[in-house]
Amino acid sequence: MAHSLAFFFSLLLIFTLSITSEAAPSIGINYGRVANDLPPPSKVVQLLKSQGITRVKLYDTDATVLSALSNTGIKVVVAMPNELLSSAAGDQSFADNWVKANISAYHPATQIEAIAVGNEVFVDPNNTTNYLVPAMNNVYNSLKKLNLHNDIKISSPIALSALSSSYPTSSGSFKSDLVEPVIKPMLEFLRKTGSYLMVNAYPFFAYAANSDKINLSYALFENNPGVVDSGNGFKYNSLFDAQVDAVNAATSALQYGDVKIVVSETGWPSKGDSNEIGASEANAASYNGNLVKRVLNGSGTPLRPNDPLTVFLFALFNENQKPGPTSERNYGLFYPTEQKVYDIPLTVAEVAAAPSSEVGKSLVPTKGGTWCVANGGAGAEKLQAALDYACGEGGADCAPIQKGATCYDPNTLEAHASYAFNSYYQKMSRGSGTCDFGGAAYVVTQPPRFGKCEFPTGY
Template identity: 45%
Template structure:
């Protein structure tokens, strides 16, 4: 397929229409499973449930092609960690060719809202750390060359473990030994007007210490204890964690950066506190907050863009049993629990 023309009035209209959905919740479309419906069926499922933002973890052609021309769904597309060395060691032209061949030959460029370069590299895949920033620079240059840098945001998702301190939120601070790498990355994000992407899971914190971490605080329950911190009040762990990242950014002189939550969710089975009702409560509250434009105590007027994990259970994932049970939908398209995205 030939690359799409990037500069037609029709495409600009598509971009305007897609932007109208900016307040909608995003959902991660992981595909590490052998029992999932084909991508066209997944697209129909998304549309029938008013889900207009999706995170794909890699530019799989079969998945991308299913979204081609679906202007009502905007995409965050991941670049796998193992691709970074060739992008970092190449040129801007090579990065542009890679984007055109692997992404823009399958979907209209205005369908893409974010490029997520790598995932949780600094702690979970540190081998690729030296390649991360050069790859980001080359991709950003490629987007500028293609005339897309104003419309496609580029960043890299981080695990919550990049924070050395997250409690109380105002004490948020990054792990000191990653600062030599993190500072140039934050400067790049500021220059590119791109967000800090973070993956945060209150479930992990609760499951690791259910005796000392109040379940109500993790689940947005009204009975949760109120944490008072420098004149602000926190009633849930999600807000507190986001604001800990904001405080950490401010501490390093990058308080202007937006924060996007690229993964969060609650499992329906497989671990301490993992069940259908708790997943419904957590994810339902996240959806309600996003649709309501709710900010955090530290940034009350700045709604947080959030991508829920995930669309389906993934029986091929490794790790703890609960890792395979985050699906909002069953593979037959039925909801795992009652949740509305409209």
């Protein structure tokens, strides 16, 4: 029966795509590269194809990556970094040269479908907001000169922080100081060029900041009572839909409700610092797995029921050089080794074939107990010293992380330290203060996973 359903849904998707690709629901993924341990782009392309991923979003126009994506059939969103916006806004020839070198040199062999001009510009500390719309116009003019303006859309991802109000959903509105200078001109540009508004939406941030008020199941697309919007009367069963519709409400309030939304980033971290409530592998698997299922079922949001969603998951890999809290380095669906952090469906066929109870299932069984893991932000010197202590005087069982043993891979300091710290912590019966190591470790309530290595518990 599962195979028959998968075949049916595959035919349904093909039929839908044959009508109009823009009207079909779609899952893509963000391919960030702020790391020093990622596989080469050629191997990444093989990974994307093996997972059935047909859309990818980049944060630049790296030549090696764009060349690797050539003739693959994978649609690509590229980006003009924020630091180039002032030049692109003030000099049409700069935009012309940038488009020739970074777009027309690769397209159409590399199927570039959109250019993200900047990223979350309104919160850029370098204050590039005033350059945004002029840069978008100049890049569009450059595409037009090359007759590429009908093939390639132009947009710019905005964060939900651009809203002054998002709850209740119907009250969604943009910050007043952004409306006239940039929001209205940008929406007018998007309408005129037939493009869409890119939105980065993260229910995780809202939940972590308001866990006393927001039901975790509501944030993870799990069964929950839902939230009825007092303004429009719609019932929302997920925080994600509520966030997207808050932006829809904001654009409608400015009379631009016809401009569609593409979710350019969303995700959930599989690991976080002790104060990052909800960051865990099980929750990440649940959020992303249920999100894929929700998107690929083809329905829009309560405010836009006839507009199927296009969503780009964040992110393909864990990126070990991203600054900030631990969560920033743990949004990936895959480790740099190309092993899955957790198992979720990514295609219509996989969603159809998987029992509903299996969608968003972590690769690690959930058990009672607590575990001790390394604090990646503590620094290599502190982690190494703590690892040496745990495996030496601490008497931790470090045999599994020796070369050739079951937990040697991934061969990283953080992974090995986590295993050693947890071994010591369990040996000490999870006593108070036995998972600290001078700030190099912290306790988590979900079983950690590095590669194929399962961490033992005292239970």
